[in-house]
Amino acid sequence: MTADFGQQFKVATADGEWTAENSGRLRHMTQGEADLPAVGDWLAAEPLPGERRVRIHGVLPRRGKISRKAAGAPVREQIIAANVDTLFVVTSLNFDLNVRRLERYLIMAWNSGTQPVILLSKADLCTAEFRARALAEVSAVAPGVPIHVVSAQTGEGIAEVAAYFAGGRSCALTGTSGCGKSTLTNRLAGGDWLRTGGIREDDSRGRHTTTHRQMVPMPGGGVLIDTPGMRELQPWEGEEDGLSGTFADIEALAQRCRFRDCTHKREEGCAVQAAAASGELDAGRLIGYGKTQRELAFLERKEKSRSSSGRSAGNGKRDRTERRSRNWMDEE
Structure with missing residues (x-):
């Protein structure tokens, strides 16, 4: 996929750039918007006879x-x-x-x-x-x-x-x-x-x-x-790896804290707070680190709540979802 205009798409093929649409089956099989094709995805698509247009049937596994x-x-x-x-x-x-x-x-x-x-x-x-x-x-x-x-x-x-x-x-x-x-x-x-x-x-x-x-x-x-400019950028759930990579300096300081589960707030022997107090660590950076941690924790709680609600809806709904989620490459 080379372009996403919201309801219309473009894809690069061996015969040039064509317009594209998602098949009804693909929309039915996906669990959410994140499973639909995005720019950069490799696709399985069917050319429509007599048109420079394709119907998208599947998204090949992403490497990121x-x-x-x-x-x-x-x-x-x-x-x-x-x-x-x-x-x-x-x-x-x-x-x-x-x-x-x-x-x-x-x-x-x-x-x-x-x-x-x-x-x-x-x-x-x-x-x-x-x-x-x-x-x-x-x-x-x-x-x-x-x-x-x-x-x-x-x-x-x-x-x-x-x-x-x-x-x-x-x-x-x-x-x-x-x-x-x-x-x-x-x-x-x-x-x-x-x-x-x-x-x-x-x-x-x-x-x-x-x-x-x-x-x-x-x-x-x-x-x-x-990509379009972003006014609002909220992290997506499960971004602990991204948090550690971005705040590697704080993570390194945390290894010197007295307590393994230190929250870097008021604990005695907190190396992170000591670094912020001495000027070794920018205080604003520590505030940003804490704020991002709280946002990720909130998203995790919301996701668990959503998953729990889905399970309480009954096994019949879950079984139908599992049938729809079968790999499209295994279907005739």
């Missing part, structure tokens, strides 16, 4: 997925992209730079199994002093993560980013509206693939220009998936 909790109430997973090797987390070098929000993007990347890379965009619009301060702040919350300063206007950093596509690798862009994702995509692809727009001058925040997910081929091989 980038997902978040969908906005709004019920608790459900939203797939951002599938089968991605590298996730570019883009944040612009202006007053919209937010390291706490950046931590959430890193959690999403580490949990998905992709390699996160941070792109500090619009380098041509900031002062040298602001650039140096931003680099220091971002480096402090992203230990071990590659960071590139880029400008689609001047070309700074573009060659370094293009190197990630070597060997036909799949990459994706994520970040808030107005951070320059679409402009970077056009510069990397060498054409006007995506519509672009400016930012509001009063608060440096962007306007939505990308409203769908789209895969763009790169000149030297590989593909880049551009």
Whole structure:
């Protein structure tokens, strides 16, 4: 799948790019939105006679997925992209730079199994002093993560980013509206693939220009998936691996706490609180760590409650669900 417009899709075939639709059987078999095709998925599809259109019957096993909790109430997973090797987390070098929000993007990347890379965009619009301060702040919350300063206007950093596509690798862009994702995509692809727009001058925040997910081929091989800007980024359940990867410094400090089950709040002998008090650990980073832990715990409780409600509905419903979930490749 190369593009998702909500109700319509595009897929790449041996005969070029065709439009696509999900089969009724596929919609009936899936357990939820996260099981339906996403940009980056490999599909089993049937060409419709006399049309450049296919009907999708199945999704081949994914080797990874980038997902978040969908906005709004019920608790459900939203797939951002599938089968991605590298996730570019883009944040612009202006007053919209937010390291706490950046931590959430890193959690999403580490949990998905992709390699996160941070792109500090619009380098041509900031002062040298602001650039140096931003680099220091971002480096402090992203230990071990590659960071590139880029400008689609001047070309700074573009060659370094293009190197990630070597060997036909799949990459994706994520970040808030107005951070320059679409402009970077056009510069990397060498054409006007995506519509672009400016930012509001009063608060440096962007306007939505990308409203769908789209895969763009790169000149030297590989593909880049551009995604709509996110105002709200809530972690998806089970992101403990992403939490550990993003907050590796706090996890390392926790090994020195007196108590194994230390919550890093008021316990005696807490190495994490001691580091925050001495200035070794940024206090805001510890607050973000605790907040994310609470959100993940809340999602886990909600999921357990939902699973319990499903079991109480009776075995007949569960048996029907199990029959529907059989692998589509085993069916005639």
